[in-house]
Amino acid sequence: MSSQKDTGIPLNHALDGIGYKLLELPPELLAVLESEDAPVLTIESSTNSAILKSGTQSWGLRQKNTSNALILLKSSDGTNTPSSQMPQPNLKAIATIHDTIELVSEPTEKAAPVARGKWHEKFARGR
Numbered sequence: 001m002s003s004q005k006d007t008g009i010p011l012n013h014a015l016d017g018i019g020y021k022l023l024e025l026p027p028e029l030l031a032v033l034e035s036e037d038a039p040v041l042t043i044e045s046s047t048n049s050a051i052l053k054s055g056t057q058s059w060g061l062r063q064k065n066t067s068n069a070l071i072l073l074k075s076s077d078g079t080n081t082p083s084s085q086m087p088q089p090n091l092k093a094i095a096t097i098h099d100t101i102e103l104v105s106e107p108t109e110k111a112a113p114v115a116r117g118k119w120h121e122k123f124a125r126g127r
Contacts, residue, residue, distance in 0.1 A: 012091070013092075023101045041054050054060050070096070072096075
């Protein structure tokens with residue numbers, strides 16, 4: 001039996017003030033970004049969301065709330081210990097995230113369909 005007590009790794013809540021957003025990448029975009037000849041990405045606005053474009057592909061940015069919070073941790077070397085002791089590793093919770101940004105594939109732009117009117121408008125004319 002060991003004579004040392006295992007106290008575990010201390011966890012401190014130390015927000016760093018940076019607003020983090022996690023971006024969920026679709027597999028096809030991840031493959032393109034990891035290639036040797038990665039393309040330039042652009043963001044454009046649309047009527048209901050921002051659009052991320054890469055060449056001929058485009059994705060709509062959608063905010064997705066999570067029921068379980070995601071906690072970002074950062075390791076620290078534990079400089080708060082007295083100089084006679086070895087530094088004790090600890091963790092800092094630097095942010096809590098409640099939503100993520102997901103990319104939804106957007107169809108390529110097509111011509112708008114011709115409006116044909118509603119059923120009741122067509123048949124009300126003859127009355």
